[in-house]
Every structure is written in C-alpha cells, then in structure tokens.
Amino acid sequence: MKPTTVIGFLGSTLDAAKFGPSRWNKWRPTVSICMQEDLRVDRFVLIHGSYHSRLAEFVAEDIRSVSPETEVVPHVMDFADPWDFEEVYGKLLDFARGFPFDPEVQDYLVHITTGTHVAQICLFLLTEARYLPGRLLQTQPARGVPQPVGTWAPIDLDLSRYDSIATRFAEASVESTSFLKSGIDTRNAGFNRMIEEIEQVAVRSRAPILLMGPTGAGKSQLARKIYELKKLRHQVSGPFVEVNCATLKGDSAMSALFGHKKGAFTGAVQDRPGLLKSANKGVLFLDEIGELGLDEQAMILRAIEEGRFLPVGADSDVSSEFQLIAGTNRNLMQEVAAGQFRDDLFARLNLWTFTLPSLAERREDIEPNLDFELDRFAEREGTRVTFNKEARAQYIAFATNPGARWSGNFRDLAASVTRMATLCPSGRIDADTVALETARLARLWSGEPSQSSGLEAFLDPDRLAGVDPFDRVQLEYVISVCRTCASLSEAGRCLFAASRQQRSSTNDADRLRKYLAKFGLDWARITADRSLSQR
Numbered sequence: 001m002k003p004t005t006v007i008g009f010l011g012s013t014l015d016a017a018k019f020g021p022s023r024w025n026k027w028r029p030t031v032s033i034c035m036q037e038d039l040r041v042d043r044f045v046l047i048h049g050s051y052h053s054r055l056a057e058f059v060a061e062d063i064r065s066v067s068p069e070t071e072v073v074p075h076v077m078d079f080a081d082p083w084d085f086e087e088v089y090g091k092l093l094d095f096a097r098g099f100p101f102d103p104e105v106q107d108y109l110v111h112i113t114t115g116t117h118v119a120q121i122c123l124f125l126l127t128e129a130r131y132l133p134g135r136l137l138q139t140q141p142a143r144g145v146p147q148p149v150g151t152w153a154p155i156d157l158d159l160s161r162y163d164s165i166a167t168r169f170a171e172a173s174v175e176s177t178s179f180l181k182s183g184i185d186t187r188n189a190g191f192n193r194m195i196e197e198i199e200q201v202a203v204r205s206r207a208p209i210l211l212m213g214p215t216g217a218g219k220s221q222l223a224r225k226i227y228e229l230k231k232l233r234h235q236v237s238g239p240f241v242e243v244n245c246a247t248l249k250g251d252s253a254m255s256a257l258f259g260h261k262k263g264a265f266t267g268a269v270q271d272r273p274g275l276l277k278s279a280n281k282g283v284l285f286l287d288e289i290g291e292l293g294l295d296e297q298a299m300i301l302r303a304i305e306e307g308r309f310l311p312v313g314a315d316s317d318v319s320s321e322f323q324l325i326a327g328t329n330r331n332l333m334q335e336v337a338a339g340q341f342r343d344d345l346f347a348r349l350n351l352w353t354f355t356l357p358s359l360a361e362r363r364e365d366i367e368p369n370l371d372f373e374l375d376r377f378a379e380r381e382g383t384r385v386t387f388n389k390e391a392r393a394q395y396i397a398f399a400t401n402p403g404a405r406w407s408g409n410f411r412d413l414a415a416s417v418t419r420m421a422t423l424c425p426s427g428r429i430d431a432d433t434v435a436l437e438t439a440r441l442a443r444l445w446s447g448e449p450s451q452s453s454g455l456e457a458f459l460d461p462d463r464l465a466g467v468d469p470f471d472r473v474q475l476e477y478v479i480s481v482c483r484t485c486a487s488l489s490e491a492g493r494c495l496f497a498a499s500r501q502q503r504s505s506t507n508d509a510d511r512l513r514k515y516l517a518k519f520g521l522d523w524a525r526i527t528a529d530r531s532l533s534q535r
Contacts, residue, residue, distance in 0.1 A: 003042035006033055006137065008111025009119055010048035010056050019058070024148050027141035029113045030059055032150040034067035039152060042106075043071045047095075047115075049078050082116050089122045096131040108134025109154070173199060179232075180225045184372050187364040194354055201352050202226045203233055208304060208324040210349040212332070213356030216409030219327040220287055222356070226325060227283040238282025238322065241275050246291040253296050258303075260312035274311060276303055279322040289349075290330040290341060300324075301345045324349075359406040359413060366399045369410065373417035385421040387429045393498045394431055395420075398438045398477070401494035403484035405445040416441060432470075439473040442480040455479070458521055467519065475519060478512075479526055488512060488523045 008030060015030045017023035034041050044063060048056045053076070060072040077095065079087055101108065110127050112120045126132045136155035176199045177192075186192055201209065209226070211219040220242065227240040248256050251265065259274025276284060286292075292300070303309040304324055308317040326349055335341035359366065378384045387395065398404060399413075406412050416437055424433045455464055455476055467475065478495060485491035492508025516522055 001040075002105060002107050004040060004107045004109060005043040005045060005134075006041050006109045006111055007045045007132065007134070008033075008047065008113075008137075009115030010046055010052055010059060011114030012048075012052050012055065014114055015059050016055055023062075025146050027146070027148055027150045028059070028062075029111070029139045029150070031062050031066065032139055032141075032148060033111065033137070033152060034063045034070050035149045036152055041067060041070045043073060045073045045075055045099075047075045047077050049082075050076055051078075083118050085118055085122070088116075088118050089125070092119070092122050092126055093131060096126055101133050103133045108132065109137040110134050111137045111139070112155075113137075113139045176203065176229055179229055180222065182221070182225065182372065184365070185368045186362070187368065188357070188362040191357060191362055191365065194356075198222075198226065198354055199229070202229050203235070205352065206235075206323050207351050208326060208349050210332075210353040211325065211327045211356060212353060213329065214358050214409055215329045216411035217356040217358055218410050219356060220285070223283075223285040223287075223325045223327065227285075230283065230323075236282050236323065238280050239278065240283050240285065241279040241322075242285040242287065243275050244287045246288045248292070248296075253293065254299075254312050257296060258299060258309050258311050259314075259318070261314045263313065265313070272311075276309060276322065277318060277320050280320040282322055283325060284322045285325045285327065287327040288329065289326040290328045290332060290335055294340075294342060297342045297345045301342065301348060304348055359409040360404070363400045363404075366413065367396055369413060370396070370399075370417065373414050374421065376414070377418060377421045381421075383421075383427065385424060385427050385429060387434075388431075391429050391431045391434045395429075395434045395438070397494075397497045398434075398441075401481055401497070402490075403481040403494065404441070407445060412441070412444075435470070435473050435477075438477055442477050446480055458526065459519065463520060478515065479521075482512075482516075482523065482526045491523075 011029055015028045017026050017028060030044075030046065033039065034044065046056055046060065053074075056074050060074065063070055063072050075095070077091055079091065081087060110123050110132050112123050115123070123132070124136065127134060127136055137152060138155055139150055139152045141150045173196070177195050180195050180199055180202075186195075198209075201207075211222060213219055223242070224240055227236065230236045243256070245253075254260075255265075255272060255274070257275050259272045259277055262271050286300070289300075299309050303320065307321050308319050310317050332341050332346050332349075336343045336346050359369075374385060399406075408415070419440070420429045420433050420437050423436075424430065455467070455472060458479065459467070464472075481494050482488075482491045485494060487509075489509040492510075492512040496508050496511060513523065516526070
C-alpha cells in the first residue's frame, strides 16, 4: 500500500478540549482520523492560523500519542477575513500549487469536516478540479455513548455520479422550458432553442430582457411565464406589473410610470406610487416600450441602472428594485437611427434580446397550440369542445398551408378557436363549422368585406348565382390558396395534403385543374393578377 497523507484545517472549536483526561471522552475530528482501525495515516498536514498555534501543538501531541507512526506537519495560513471567498480560495490555490504532490507514490485525503464553511467549499472545489489530487474525507461522531473515535468516510467524486446529477439538472431544465411554453409541446426547432436560452437567462440573471416580435406573437404571455418561473425559484417576491406603453400618452405617462406627489398638477389630489414602485421586488413588463417618449426613456434608464427615480412633483428620489422585461414590435435599431429611441437605453436592454417568430414561421406549432386554445376555452367557459376527426384534419390542412397568413399571429388563432367552439353544435366542431371559419379567415386575410364572397372577380353574376353557398365557401378558399402558391402543383399539394397520403399515386395538379374547370376557371386566369390577393 502507498503511504497516506491527510490534509485538513485545525478545528478551532471541534478540536479544542480541556487539558486533562476528560478530553478523551470527546470526539475531536482531527484526532479521530488517526484513531481509525481501518485507516493508516502516515502524514497529517495540519493547516491553522497563527492565533491557534498552541491548540495545533496540543492536537499534534495527542495525534502522536494515539498514532506514533503519523508525522504531523503544521502549516500556518492566516486570513484577514476567513469568510472572504476570494481570499480563502486564492491562498488555498497557492498552497495546492506549491505542495510537492506525488500521486504515483502517495495517496491523499482532503479532510473537509473542520474549518469554516468557506474553507470547506474551497477545498471541495480544488479537489474536484484536481488541484488537490486526492479524495475528500469526512468524519462524524459515533451515535450513542460519547467516545473519541467516531467514523470516517471518503466522498466519491466518481464522474458517473456527476452524470446522474447532471441528468437531474437537465430534467429540471426541461420542466422549466415546458413551463415557459405553458406546457405546449412545440415542434419548431428554432423556437425551442430560444426558449431553452431564455430559461437559463431567467434563472441566472436579473438583467433586463428584451422581447421583440410582431404583435400577437406571445410576448406578454412569455413575460408572465418568466416571472412565474422566477417566483417558483424564489428569485422574486414582488408582483408582476404589466403596462402597455402605447396607452401612456402625454403628461400622464410620467405619472403612471414614476408616480406623483399630491398637488404636483391639477387633479393630483393624492400621492400616487407609480408602476415602477409597485413592481418593487418583482418584475416590470413594459410592452411596446418603443412607444415611450425620450424623457420617459431617460428616467427608465436611470431606474434600471441606479434603482432610483424621481416622482412628478417630488423633491427626493424613491427606490425600487425590479427586473425589467421590455417588449416591442418595432425594430429598435432603426428607431435609434431615426432618433426615436435612446441609444443608451437600447444598449442597456440589448444584453438579452430574443425575437419571437410569427405564427406563420412556426406552422408546425399550430396543431399543439390548437389543443392549448381548446383547453383555454374549456377553462374560461366551463365547456369542453373537441373536433371530429375529419374537421380537425380539414382545419389543420388550412392552417398550415402557405396561403394561411396568420397576420394576427396567436391572436388570430385564439379568436378562430373561440368562434368555432362557440358556434359548433353539441360540443363537437364539424366540417361545416370549419368550412365557415376558414372562409372567414380567408376573407380577413385577403381584405375582402365579410358580406362578399370574393368570387365576383372570377365568375359572372349568372354563373355565381348558380353556385351553392357551400360550394362558394370551398371555392373561395381554393382560389385564395392558388393565388399564394407559385405553381399549380404546389397549390394542389396544399389543398390535398390529407387525402394524398391515402392514395398510392397522386396527381395533385390534375385534381385541382379538374376542380377549377367545374366552375369554368383555370390556373392562368386565377393567377393573372396576384396583386389582388395582397389587398
């Protein structure tokens, strides 16, 4: 067996005892290590401060009396502040770098039962990083009758155990990202990567977060979920305060954000704390922050950097500690260039910037969000509504095809589900309900008035009068898809996406050509002036 060297701090409290026989009735961790029957200690490097030199000599004598073969090597290490992490770690690192370790010849045990908590943590870190090339050693007193020997055990730093811990952290991270996504099993890879990064930032940082993206992309909901995640982790104790900056105009903006003192202006009949003060210890979400005036932006910047601001009419600052989440559908870089947004505020917000994609850029996420919106309807209205199989396939095919613009993003989807769930018969959304809804959305996105079918541009009045209302809805949708696709084949693939999977051979272009011919229409006529579809 290789000789064993133990490295550890002298315990100024645990190792101390009265000078007399009674000390052998007390467990003293440094001495007990050398009293173990199954552990031979050849050398004990005993770290202590100058102030405890006498105690160190006393403990060394007791070690020699119980373990004559053990060489005690005192090592003086003084700290100006033993609770200063940087100082303790630095001096222990210097000790580790200067110590003549030879792992090929000797085994090393690093005792972490004694010393301050800071010293114990530093010894752990240095051992885990292999600056101290040994195993961690922990001792404890025996239960029951007081006796000096106690027990000892090495702490295994086996990487496989770290892998297990890492797996648990990974699982916790997955739970957090799912929480940020409201439990929706999103499939868009880019969006999922962004949420994973937001999860790390949310739990590790109190710096401002900037959420960019089009109206309806989910900025408000994500901001609230970030707050709820931080609250679950006990990182905030205050409220979530949300304000749409587009509603703050003129002099009232300053008062709403920063508060005012009684009598500051006409109508200020009492003190008002303001939204920044209300968000103390919590999260402030300023949606559409690009709508704020330059003066308000300057005060927001000071509040972020100093945690202080001046209410309207006040003589002294007030303080508030909050984390800022800002949202905007504007390109703030362009706003800065145009002089509409302060460059110093943008620089402060731009540390963590995330751009939420539109719903049209996340078509694979429409189906799981469809289920989420049905769940929200059930919670809101107390009525569970579902699709029948054919209707669901019909709606998904419409919603995910390139012709579906989703200009209002998730607001369009939420409104669409609400309409279908409200109007469906007997709690089941059927194909007729879907047909009416998809026609409504097609009109909305094409800019056509609701009372018009949009077919007048292609069919003469007599021909149009002979088309059944059911066929009008279908034909209008077919035309809207055709006018957004590059070719007859692409339009056919979009329109027959569900049924084509059940056919051994398909010719989508031919199917679409024959369908249009029933109404005297052809591809060239429908796509002759695509600008109509962009109205």
